[in-house]
Amino acid sequence: HVQLVESGGGSVQAGGSLRLSCAASGYTYCSYDMSWYRKAPGKEREFVSAIDSDGNTSYADSVKGRFTISQDNAKNTVYLHMNVLKPEDTAMYYCATDCIGGSCSYWGQGTQVTVS
Numbered sequence: 001h002v003q004l005v006e007s008g009g010g011s012v013q014a015g016g017s018l019r020l021s022c023a024a025s026g027y028t029y030c031s032y033d034m035s036w037y038r039k040a041p042g043k044e045r046e047f048v049s050a051i052d053s054d055g056n057t058s059y060a061d062s063v064k065g066r067f068t069i070s071q072d073n074a075k076n077t078v079y080l081h082m083n084v085l086k087p088e089d090t091a092m093y094y095c096a097t098d099c100i101g102g103s104c105s106y107w108g109q110g111t112q113v114t115v116s
Contacts, residue, residue, distance in 0.1 A: 002026040002106045004095050009111030012085055016115070020080040022095030022108055034071060034078040035099050038091035038113075047102060048093070049080060063089075085115045 008020040022034065035050040049059045049069040057069050068081040078095060092112050096104035 002097070004097065004106055004108035006093065006095050006108040006111040009093060009113045011114040011116065014086055014115055016085050017081070017083045018085065018113060020082065020093055020095075020111060020113070022078045022080075024076045024078070024095075024097065032097045033099060034069075035096045035104065036069065036078075036080045036093060037096060037102075037104075038089075038093045039110075040088075040091040043091075045094075045102075050099070051078060082113070085113075087115050089113060090115050 003025045005023045006020060008018060010018060012018055033050055033052045036048040037045050038048050039045040047060055048063055049057065049067055051057050051069045051071055059067060066082065066084045069078065071078045090113060092110040094110045095108045096106060098105035
């Protein structure tokens, strides 16, 4: 039973930072890519960042240079370090795994990020 649990969301002022965590269980964590997506009210869900089993990373243009994805294989956890946050980063953030073209087999419950 695959389980993804996000944490670390909250409210922050523009220019501030947050670190999101996603703890994974129920499968061989290091064999799968991990991704972060976000969904803001009234908008489509969008890709934020991903990291593969080799540590290769990718980012949406809107967050490149401000967000960093990392993982701790010993803890089966992926992180999203978010700096220089902007109001337009306000959204529910989800981690996901086993993704192909935005379609992912497993999703976490989400963690809210609000930037004012």
